Amino acid sequence: MIISVFIPHGGCPVRCSFCDQKTSGGVAVAPAAITKHIAAHLATAEKQTLGSPLPEVAFYGATFTALSTTLQTTYLDAVLPFIEKGEVGGVRISTRPDAIDSAWLLFLKQRYRLSTVEIGAQSFNPIVLQRMGRGHSVTDVEEAIKKLKDISLTIGLHLLVGCPSEGPTDDQLNLDGVLKLRPDFVRIHPLLVFKKTALADDVMNQNFVPLDLESAIERTARLVAALEAAHIPVFRIGLQPNEVMKDELMAGPYHPAFGELVRSRIWRHRLADQLKQERIREALEITLEIPPRLVSQVRGQKNCNIQWLNNNFQLTLGGQYMIKTLGHEYHQSNSTDVLQMRIRYPAGPSECRQIHAF
Ligand code: SF4
Numbered sequence: 001m002i003i004s005v006f007i008p009h010g011g012c013p014v015r016c017s018f019c020d021q022k023t024s025g026g027v028a029v030a031p032a033a034i035t036k037h038i039a040a041h042l043a044t045a046e047k048q049t050l051g052s053p054l055p056e057v058a059f060y061g062a063t064f065t066a067l068s069t070t071l072q073t074t075y076l077d078a079v080l081p082f083i084e085k086g087e088v089g090g091v092r093i094s095t096r097p098d099a100i101d102s103a104w105l106l107f108l109k110q111r112y113r114l115s116t117v118e119i120g121a122q123s124f125n126p127i128v129l130q131r132m133g134r135g136h137s138v139t140d141v142e143e144a145i146k147k148l149k150d151i152s153l154t155i156g157l158h159l160l161v162g163c164p165s166e167g168p169t170d171d172q173l174n175l176d177g178v179l180k181l182r183p184d185f186v187r188i189h190p191l192l193v194f195k196k197t198a199l200a201d202d203v204m205n206q207n208f209v210p211l212d213l214e215s216a217i218e219r220t221a222r223l224v225a226a227l228e229a230a231h232i233p234v235f236r237i238g239l240q241p242n243e244v245m246k247d248e249l250m251a252g253p254y255h256p257a258f259g260e261l262v263r264s265r266i267w268r269h270r271l272a273d274q275l276k277q278e279r280i281r282e283a284l285e286i287t288l289e290i291p292p293r294l295v296s297q298v299r300g301q302k303n304c305n306i307q308w309l310n311n312n313f314q315l316t317l318g319g320q321y322m323i324k325t326l327g328h329e330y331h332q333s334n335s336t337d338v339l340q341m342r343i344r345y346p347a348g349p350s351e352c353r354q355i356h357a358f
Helices: 029-045 069-084 104-112 128-131 138-152 172-181 198-204 213-227 258-276 291-299 301-312 328-333
Strands: 002-006 055-058 092-095 114-122 155-162 185-190 232-235 249-251 285-290 318-324 339-344 351-356
Touching: 002 029, 029 069, 055 069, 055 114, 069 092, 069 104, 092 104, 104 114, 104 138, 114 138, 138 155, 138 172, 155 172, 155 213, 172 213, 185 213, 198 249, 213 232, 232 249, 232 258, 258 291, 258 301, 258 339, 258 351, 285 291, 291 301
Parallel strands: 002 055, 055 092, 092 114, 114 155, 155 185, 185 232, 285 318
Antiparallel strands: 285 339, 339 351
C-alpha cells in the first residue's frame, strides 16, 4: 500500500507548460496534517497479511529534493514514528532529474528509509523538453539515474506521450532512452491539457493539437508492450482520475479507464500477431480460453477486440471467434496470465497456442 502525500508544485524551480498538480495530483497535505493523514490511512487499511510489504509513504506532486532541507525533514520527521513502530516500511519521493544530490539522498535513505525516487523524464527529445519549459536536459536524466543506481535506490521514470514538438520517431527515441537507462519501473501518461496551464494557451492559439484518444491508446500500447517485453514494468498507465480532473480538462485524450484500454489494445496486438502466423482463413473456429482475471481486457470494451478480430481476420468457412473463460481449476493450477487460442481446422484435431501476458 502507498500512502500518498501531495505537495503540489512544492520546490519546483519552474512551472512546466503542461503541469497542474492541483488537478492531476491530489489534495495537498500540510506538514502539520501528515501524522493524522497517515494514521487515517493505516486505520482503514486491511490488516497486513504475514510477509506482505509494509505500507510506504510517498511524497508526490513536487520536486521534493528542491524543497528546503528543513521542510524536507519536517515532512519526513512526521513519518519517522510510524517507521519506528513498524507500521510504515519506508518513504518514496518524486523529483526532477536536475535535483539529485547523492549525499543528501543517501542521508534520507539511512535516516528515513527512503526506498524509491520517481523522476520526471517526460521525453528524451531535447526539443520537446525545451518546448514544455522543463528546464533540464536529457543528460540530466541520464546522470540522475546513474547517481540513484550508485546508491541503490529504486528508480521510477515518468514518460509522456503526445507532447508538443514531438517528431514521428519520438516513441522509439523514448523507448531507446528508457531501455538504455533501465529504471526499475515506468509510469506513462498521455499528455492532457488542463485549463490553468501554459499549454492551454497553446491549444487556444492553435500552436498545439493534443492526441486523440485512439492515437494515444495505440501509441501507449506499443510503448508499454515494448517496455514489458524488455522486463521493465509499467506501474501506471494514464493519470489517476479524480473529482476535479474532468472539470479542469481543456483538451486531450482523457479516459477514466485509460490504462485498461491500453492493456486491452496490447492483447489485440498480441492476438493479431499470433493469427498472422496461422492458416487462419482455413480454420473452422477459433476459441480463446481466457483466465477470469483477463476476460475484460482481452474482450475489450463492448467486445471491441473480438469484433476487430472478426473484421480483420475473417474465417472464410463461416467460422466464429468463440470466447471461453477458463475455470477456477485452471485458475488455481496454472499461471493466470496465459491465454489459450484453440484453432479448429476442418481436418484433424484442434491446435492450441499459448499466449503469455508479460
Ligand atoms: S512537471 Fe514536475 S517539475 Fe514540472 S511543474 Fe510539475 S511537478 Fe513541477
